[in-house]
Amino acid sequence: MTTSKKNIVMREKDMQKVSAQQKVVQALVKVGVYAFLLVMALIVLFPFYWMLISSVKTxxxxxxxxxTFWPQKIMLSNYVEAFTTANLGRLFLNTLYVGLVSTLLSLVITILCAFAFARLEFKGKETLFGLMLATMMIPGELFTITNYQTVTQLGWLNTFTVLIVPFLVSVFYIYLLKQNFMQIPNELYLAAKVDGTSDIKYLCKVMIPLALPTLISITILKMMGAWNSYIWPRLVANDAEHRLITNGLRNAFTETTGDVNYPVQMAAVAIVSAPLFLVFIFLRKYIMAGVSRSGIKG
Amino acid sequence: MVDNKQQWKAWLYLSPAIILLLVFTVWPIINTLRMAFLEGYSAQAEVGGATFEFGIGNFLKVIEYKKFLQCMQNTILLCVLTVPISTLLALLIAVALNSIKGLQKILQTIFFLPYVTNSIAIGMVFAAMFNIVGSFHGTENEIIQTAGIINNVIEFFGGERVNWINAGSQYWANITVMVVYIVWNALPFKILVLLGGLQSINAQYYDAAKVDGTSRSRVFARITVPLLSPMLAYVIITGFIGGFKEYTSIVGIFGETMGPPDAPGRLNTMVGFVYEALENKHQGRASAAALILFVIILIVTRLNMRFGKKSVYY
Structure with a gap:
């Protein structure tokens, strides 16, 4: 009797010991996880921090x-200098213009196309859509070689047209919007037809409002694309009048090693990065939704 | 029953997209094939009335070209180094993020930040961090003003300063800088996708494992990784595709010289090669190189998918 009672008591003690041990291990793991995440977060943030403090140093x-990890004297004049040396004002306006016009036209084309694929019946629909999706596999460089010739022959070099037109159609955006449109019940369309509503009116009144989040995602990604595009603009419109921001930045600061005036250069980089961060802060949800489905940058 | 009015309307709505696709997507595909298989093709010469013979000379020239092999080596090296490192790091970060409650939102936002950057602009910041400032040309008796923050940190921990990107720097040092930058850039997308995958794993699996007293490492290897395998396959494939098209991140750090001042072109990639050939008006060669790149991407994607089929659990 007594021995068995003793046994039980001991077992309970053991159990308590084990659960206490587990708690310690769990706490340690938790500390480890947080430490790891915080260190990684610091590493990720460091370049931004370095850019900002360098940009205000003498x-x-x-x-x-x-x-120094904190500037002794804050030189905001670096920003003024950066703005004027790189002619950033002009670059900003150029990029904004190209971004807005191409986004607008691209949205119209994408909406019409997605509507046709999602709502209308026509011969060869599946084949056409399949072929369009297949073009997504081909690396863009393959198109660039011929497109460069095409735009040269059209006399588009050094115009805004050349920066806008070749990239108006994105199969990925059509795909994204088509999927979204298909979630809207077809009965709504048929009802609208019975009432004699025109397609365009139906699109504007029903489809577009319902697909608004996708359209916002497309808009943001398209604008970011204009902001970050580098290769094509450098190739076809590298004159002062039509130059876009990324290109202009790289052009204004060609020196990358050796004796570089870094504070001014970092100020320019900060100015160019700022709009992207602002967009990110306010519209994070839409960017993340678009990005996780695309796997493409800009 | 397809009524005629709908047919007509559908093609009307599709027409802007189709016309643009024909001009800027379909024609380039045909034309690239044509240019690639015409010996020594040059568009300028063709306008002048020259004709070219059919052949595979462009491909042979590209493959024999020493510069192309260097570009290919750089591209493959960067791919092979950055994809595993960034995938593993992203996986660790995603799993860690998924296991915590406090600070999760803010940390998630921080880890996504590098995504919304301009790869040229932030490349310049990385260059600044690695750069040795002064009249530094890689020879004796230099006037070094600052060795750059990365070297400062290395020296703080008792290491020796490294010439990362300046004149006289070593190839491995250049590659290290590129790997750091590319991994930093690649993390956000991978973390986003993997975290999304983790959050959709049914909690019941973990509860069952808890009841059975399964160890953490076993849970990770037997539940988390298998259930996450479609997402892992996805980020690895897109990582390789992106890696083979690497170009702007190198321009960001090294500028258009694509290498340190005393060794221009040393870090050039396959995409860089295509553009160089294009700028030198060797359209035939550029097309051949672009096609080779396309085929490599296809093969790697296929291999990944075949390998994935064996290890992906849907």
Whole structure:
């Protein structure tokens, strides 16, 4: 009797010991997880921090052999200098113009196309859609070689047209919007038909409002694309009048190694990055939704 | 029953997209094939009335070209290094993020930040961090003003400063900088996709494992990774496709010289090669190189998918 009672007591003690041990292990794991995440977050953030503090340092301070992690004197004049050396104002307006016009036209084309694929019946629909999806596999460089010739022959070099027209159709956006349109019940369309509503009116009144989140995602990604595009603009419109922001930035600061005036360069980089961050802060939801489905940058 | 009015309307709505696709997508595909198989093709010469013979000379020239092999080596090296590193890191971060409650939203936002950047602009920031400032040309008796923050950190921990990207730097140092930058850039997308996948795994699996007293590492290897395998396959495939098209991140750090000042072109990639050939008006060669790139991407994607089929659990 007594021994068995003793056994039970001991077992309970053991159990308590084990659960206490588990708790310690769990706490340690938790600390480890947080430590790992915080260290990684610091590494991810560091370049942004370095950009910002470097952009307000004086050249002398930036060049001190022992770096300062907080500027001794805040030089906002670096930003003024960056803005004028790189002619950023002009670049901003150019990029904004190209971004807005191409987004608008692209939206119209995409909506019409997605509507046809989602709502209308026509011969060869599936084949056509399949062929369009297949073109997504081909790397863009393959198109660029011929497109460069085409736009040269059309006399489009160094115009805004050349920056807008070749990229108006994105099969991916058509696909995205088509999927979204298909979720809207067909009965609504048939009812509208019975009432004699025109397609365009139905699109504007029903489809577009219901697919608004997707359309916003497309708009943001398209604008970011214009902001970040580099290769094509450099190839076809590298004159001062039509140059876009990324290109202009790289052109204004060609020196990457050796004796570089970094504070001014970092100020320019900060100015160029700022709109992207603002968009991100306010419209994060839409960007993430679009990105997780695309796997493409910009 | 397809009524005629709908047919007519559908093609009307599709017409803007189809016309643009024909001009800027379909024609380029045909024309690239044509240019690639015409010996020594040049568009300028063709306008002048020259004719070209059919042949595979462009491909042979590209493959024999030493510069192309260097570009291919760089591209493959960067792919092979950055895809596993970034995938593994993203997986660890995603799993860690998924296991916490406090700070999850803010950390998630921080990890996504590199995505919304301009790869040229932030490349310049990385260049600044690795750059040795001064009249530094990779020879003796230099006037070094600052060795750059990365070197400062290395020296703080007792290491020796490295010439990362300046004149006289070593190839491996250049590649290291590129790997760091590309991984930093590739993390957000992978974390986003993997975290989304983790959050959709049914909690019952984990509860069952808990009841059975399964160890953490076993849960990770036997539940998390298999159920996450479609997402892992997805980020690996897109990672390889992106990796083979690497170009702008190198321009961001090294500028258009694609290498340190004393070794221009040393870090050029396959895409860079295509553009260089295009700028030198060797359209035939550029087309051949672009087709080779396309075929490599196809093969790698196929291999990934075949390998994936064996290990992906849907």
């Amino acid at each position: 050249l002398e301070e930036y060049r001190m052999s022992v770096p």
